[in-house]
Amino acid sequence: MSETIIRHATERFRNTYHQGLIGKAGSRSALETPALILDLDRLELNIALMANHAATNNIALRPHAKSHKSVAIGRLQMQHGAVGLCCATLDEAETFLLGGIDNILITSPIAGDAKMAHLADLPITGQLALSLDSLEAANAVAEVARKTKRRIGIMVDIDPGIGRTGTANAVASVELALTVEKASHLEFLGVQFYDGMSQHIEKADARATATDSGYVILQNALDAIEQALGRKVKIVSGGGTGTIEQDIASGLFTEIQAGSYVFMDAQYHAVERPQSPKFHSSLFVQMMVISANQIGQVTVDAGLKHLAFDGGNPTIVSGAPEGSTYGYMGDEHGSISLPDEYSSLSHGTKIEGIIPHCDPTVNLFGYYHCVRGDMLVEIWPVDAAGKL
Amino acid sequence: MSETIIRHATERFRNTYHQGLIGKAGSRSALETPALILDLDRLELNIALMANHAATNNIALRPHAKSHKSVAIGRLQMQHGAVGLCCATLDEAETFLLGGIDNILITSPIAGDAKMAHLADLPITGQLALSLDSLEAANAVAEVARKTKRRIGIMVDIDPGIGRTGTANAVASVELALTVEKASHLEFLGVQFYDGMSQHIEKADARATATDSGYVILQNALDAIEQALGRKVKIVSGGGTGTIEQDIASGLFTEIQAGSYVFMDAQYHAVERPQSPKFHSSLFVQMMVISANQIGQVTVDAGLKHLAFDGGNPTIVSGAPEGSTYGYMGDEHGSISLPDEYSSLSHGTKIEGIIPHCDPTVNLFGYYHCVRGDMLVEIWPVDAAGKL
Known part of the structure; x- marks a missing residue:
């Protein structure tokens, strides 16, 4: 198999699996992680x-x-x-x-x-x-x-x-x-x-x-x-x-x-703009708990390979208790620190966070998983991802 | 044209152009930048x-x-x-x-x-x-x-x-x-x-x-x-x-x-290992001067979209005077500060730096441009680039 075919063939499973989720109730939380979520x-x-x-x-x-x-x-x-x-x-x-x-x-x-x-x-x-x-x-x-x-x-x-x-x-x-x-x-x-x-x-x-x-x-x-x-x-x-x-x-x-x-990434959300329209965050990274052996902290499958950190860490908005925070743990890993230091989250829990800086993060993903509410409705390629 | 075809078609020019350079004397410095250079x-x-x-x-x-x-x-x-x-x-x-x-x-x-x-x-x-x-x-x-x-x-x-x-x-x-x-x-x-x-x-x-x-x-x-x-x-x-x-x-x-x-990225080069083999840096980013309107500083076409900065900045090894340093200037731009504050470099000058942290940087490129000395000799895909 030629090298070029190898590169492109490896998108096969994710694509087929995710196509099968389009239009199904609750499919937003059934994606293979990490995934880039776009709220249409x-x-x-x-x-x-x-x-x-x-x-x-x-x-x-x-x-x-x-x-x-x-x-x-x-x-x-x-x-x-x-x-x-x-x-x-x-x-x-x-x-x-x-x-x-x-x-x-x-x-x-x-x-x-x-x-x-x-x-x-x-x-x-x-x-x-x-x-x-x-x-x-x-x-x-x-x-x-x-x-x-x-x-x-x-x-x-x-x-x-x-x-x-x-x-x-x-x-x-x-x-x-x-x-x-x-x-x-x-x-x-x-x-x-x-x-x-x-x-x-x-x-x-x-x-x-x-x-x-x-x-x-x-x-x-x-x-x-x-x-x-x-x-x-x-x-x-x-x-x-x-x-x-x-x-x-x-x-x-x-x-x-x-x-x-x-x-409207987290970085731009922090900028006061009283006279211009109120834009809403529409882009999220969906990650999953893959290790839960610590008290007050779990490990998720999204790290430097999935997020640009020059704009700070993602703001956790779903899947973990309010007050939970993301911490960088390497190329493929992040930690979620829970507000109640004696609690944990189940293995496999899906968590979403607002993208800190959109441009370089989008560049890391092949696809937008487009949702309306809790349903996956479309999949759009990030056409210029990896284009230098 | 379908979205998937658009994504892959855009590699056409670079691939054709670079294939034409293989085996030509001095072709290392004729690449379209930014490029990931691998010294075989x-x-x-x-x-x-x-x-x-x-x-x-x-x-x-x-x-x-x-x-x-x-x-x-x-x-x-x-x-x-x-x-x-x-x-x-x-x-x-x-x-x-x-x-x-x-x-x-x-x-x-x-x-x-x-x-x-x-x-x-x-x-x-x-x-x-x-x-x-x-x-x-x-x-x-x-x-x-x-x-x-x-x-x-x-x-x-x-x-x-x-x-x-x-x-x-x-x-x-x-x-x-x-x-x-x-x-x-x-x-x-x-x-x-x-x-x-x-x-x-x-x-x-x-x-x-x-x-x-x-x-x-x-x-x-x-x-x-x-x-x-x-x-x-x-x-x-x-x-x-x-x-x-x-x-x-x-x-x-x-x-x-x-x-x-x-x-042997710059991060690992800094680690003292007196008893193990002496590995040599083999991976470089090749960038180019695209703006030269400042005294003592030029702007190059490699930024956060081409380099992971968690391991520091690339160490400049060719194309600029000894003592030149790279500085981050955004998603697509970096600065090269020159040791002689009154000098500059010509528009179009090629500069290479040692990759600071290899894993997440390699993930940003589609291809290794493999060189021996100053000659491009092979092009290898980064098969798992962008694979989550």
């Missing part, structure tokens, strides 16, 4: 709330697909009026293009021969845009566009003071915009501004202070580019679930790149 | 060294496959005399059974109807053994064995004082061993003892003190079981790359479950 009622509500919020505020929505990596969820967002999707990488973009989403913005710069060859190979049908922050990248992408006889949209990425990606100052932003403007197969679409460091500032006041200093940078860059081009910049894209109130209030953006609102 | 010369040396070390010490080797998740590497270990492999989960075991490795020990207990159904469905040809720590699990597995008319080997898992899995005391160990002994379709093979908390104690003296207290627990359990059964316990399995010197010196083990020695 809450997901749909979150998608509708954000779509409505953007429409009410007269701003476009281009959700970031790196949060969900799912063509099915991307299609739902498009049906609710999203102008397109964001992807983080070429591999992610390829997934969504193959899935029929034809307006994609790749939000991180690319470089090098291999990525340029990959760009040339993408199955583009509608509009593909790239966010870039250097003349080298713009020239290389222009060459790909020329050779493949395509027109590629370019967004000038502006560093909000993080030092991660983006042009370092307004002069560099103008130089890049003018270079793109002059390149025959590139289209200067606008600018991107994503203040990743302000997203998780929990207190609204502190977050407003942090974002304000970034908006000054954005405003200066926009002014300089508009003066050099002699026209308004068409698209100003950026912002996220954490800063959406400030982003909209700033009046600077034409579209919002929020992603995590679809799941 | 070093891998083969590590495998031979450990096989020889075990043979010299008259102890069997049953390498843990959770470290590499690769049928190709498992086969190499078997060719070097391993008695079988360990797997952490049913999904991993399924992968290796389909790959033709027919002696597998699953080292973590299982529970619940779904996992028992999965166990019943495994394509077992040779010997499958499970490590269990409860009567509930033993009875459930006995029922699967009876129904499927198979004989399943059982190892009694003993808690070394960690409280993760394992029987809590010698009385419970004896009770479980006797229950297994009496079950018609189960075979009591021996005991498992894995002291996961001592593996990364860096100083040899402190590690010896920590392991000694565990060995007392193991010795007591063995004595009690042997007295109850009236015979020697056939297999005592456990130990790891960090504690191998102590494990062998204890004289308690018949086989060693070490896994990480094949790659």
Whole structure:
């Protein structure tokens, strides 16, 4: 048996078993664990709330697909009026293009021969845009566009003071915009501004202070580019679930790149947002007690291989008494500490916790097990899981 | 296009592109990044060294496959005399059974109807053994064995004082061993003892003190079981790359479950082991500079989606000046801080770093890009990547 066949054949049992549970009463708790649970009622509500919020505020929505990596969820967002999707990488973009989403913005710069060859190979049908922050990248992408006889949209990425990606100052932003403007197969679409460091500032006041200093940078860059081009910049894209109130209030953006609102992970739940819609957590990890030989503590089958812990531990919401907490115990194991130190839980007990940080956790699973109430109703692949 | 086809189709470009690089001079630095690089010369040396070390010490080797998740590497270990492999989960075991490795020990207990159904469905040809720590699990597995008319080997898992899995005391160990002994379709093979908390104690003296207290627990359990059964316990399995010197010196083990020695990640490199073979780091992440607008710092395309950071950051070994350090910058990004604060690196520069913690990092990649020197020579799938 070839190696590739081995990799894919091993999904057989889980898939067949879980297909057989769809539509059966109580099937949510019959899954093989660990499993990624998606509450469709809450997901749909979150998608509708954000779509409505953007429409009410007269701003476009281009959700970031790196949060969900799912063509099915991307299609739902498009049906609710999203102008397109964001992807983080070429591999992610390829997934969504193959899935029929034809307006994609790749939000991180690319470089090098291999990525340029990959760009040339993408199955583009509608509009593909790239966010870039250097003349080298713009020239290389222009060459790909020329050779493949395509027109590629370019967004000038502006560093909000993080030092991660983006042009370092307004002069560099103008130089890049003018270079793109002059390149025959590139289209200067606008600018991107994503203040990743302000997203998780929990207190609204502190977050407003942090974002304000970034908006000054954005405003200066926009002014300089508009003066050099002699026209308004068409698209100003950026912002996220954490800063959406400030982003909209700033009046600077034409579209919002929020992603995590679809799941409302524990990290974003901790962020005060009094003026924006109340999103609900829709994504959970389902784990099971596999060892129960301790007093006041049991061991479950979900660890670092199933959860990204950079956003903290999952918040236990079902299957264990209120006040139970999850603790990390290695690649495949976690502990559940029980509030009554003399109690235990039965071997085989199913426990669910809210995902702490959605993007890197979703990347670890092959499938969403979609539920309504206590019933498994659909299974959706995480199409871009493991796509680099 | 169906969702499943989308998931698999997106590996097309990378695979075709990389196949075209095999055997070409300098192809190591032409990969699309991020990429997982495996130095075959070093891998083969590590495998031979450990096989020889075990043979010299008259102890069997049953390498843990959770470290590499690769049928190709498992086969190499078997060719070097391993008695079988360990797997952490049913999904991993399924992968290796389909790959033709027919002696597998699953080292973590299982529970619940779904996992028992999965166990019943495994394509077992040779010997499958499970490590269990409860009567509930033993009875459930006995029922699967009876129904499927198979004989399943059982190892009694003993808690070394960690409280993760394992029987809590010698009385419970004896009770479980006797229950297994009496079950018609189960075979009591021996005991498992894995002291996961001592593996990364860096100083040899402190590690010896920590392991000694565990060995007392193991010795007591063995004595009690042997007295109850009236015979020697056939297999005592456990130990790891960090504690191998102590494990062998204890004289308690018949086989060693070490896994990480094949790659010698940065975490294990920090552990003093004066009496065991000198293993070399064989596993690297290759990343690329995608943004270079800062002084003394550049941004690379490898972040939390490509590296598990529980073992620290990757150690930079090529592509950047000596003294350069990696810093985490999010799901898809890292920074490289340069030792000369006024310097930079060119856009597109390839940089490699030693993997900090191999198991959960390998889980994030679909393929090993196998090199000898600066040449890509083979591409191996990470067969059990994403297998829960």
